[in-house]
Amino acid sequence: MEPDYFWREILSRHLEELGLMVYKFDQGCPAARFLHVNRPKVFVTEIILPDAPGEFFIRDLRSSPRLSSLQILVVTADSSRNALERCLSCGVNSYHQKSQSSMREIVEAICSRVAEPS
Numbered sequence: 001m002e003p004d005y006f007w008r009e010i011l012s013r014h015l016e017e018l019g020l021m022v023y024k025f026d027q028g029c030p031a032a033r034f035l036h037v038n039r040p041k042v043f044v045t046e047i048i049l050p051d052a053p054g055e056f057f058i059r060d061l062r063s064s065p066r067l068s069s070l071q072i073l074v075v076t077a078d079s080s081r082n083a084l085e086r087c088l089s090c091g092v093n094s095y096h097q098k099s100q101s102s103m104r105e106i107v108e109a110i111c112s113r114v115a116e117p118s
Contacts, residue, residue: 001025001045001057002075007098011044011075014107020114026050028057035067042071042113047087048078058090071113075106 002008003026012022023040025031028051035043043061047054054074061067073094074087087095094109 001028001031001043001049003027003046003048003050004077007046007075010103011106014103015110018107018111020111028052028054032057032060035061035070036064039066040070041116042073042110044073044075044110047074047076047083055086055090058087058092062091071116073109073113075101 002011002024005026008024008026012024015022023034023038025034028049031043031045045054045057047058049057054076058072058074061070061072071094072092073096074092075096075098076083076087077098079097079099084095093113096106096109
């Protein structure tokens with residue numbers, strides 16, 4: 001889930017070129033409905049969201065028994081130490097700052113989570 005059109009499209013394109021199925025969302029509510037009905041292996045999200053703080057959204061996912069094993073990767077523009085600590089306390093599996101991580105590193109992190117056994 002990425003509210004920024006540019007980031008969403010570029011990351012999606014990289015993943016789709018590797019043969020991964022990508023579902024794109026720019027807000028939390030549609031993404032939450034999708035996740036509660038479907039069962040993807042990996043969910044990538046920004047924490048700066050237009051409709052709710054990302055940490056609330058992640059906590060909601062983690063509270064669902066059906067989604068408790070979902071791999072959650074945060075890719076964010078928020079470079080504060082506080083953001084990292086908040087995300088880790090919510091149970092994210094991987095945290096990447098857009099300003100500090102290359103697209104290649106982000107794609108590799110996603111692919112490694114997809115390749116993990118369920």
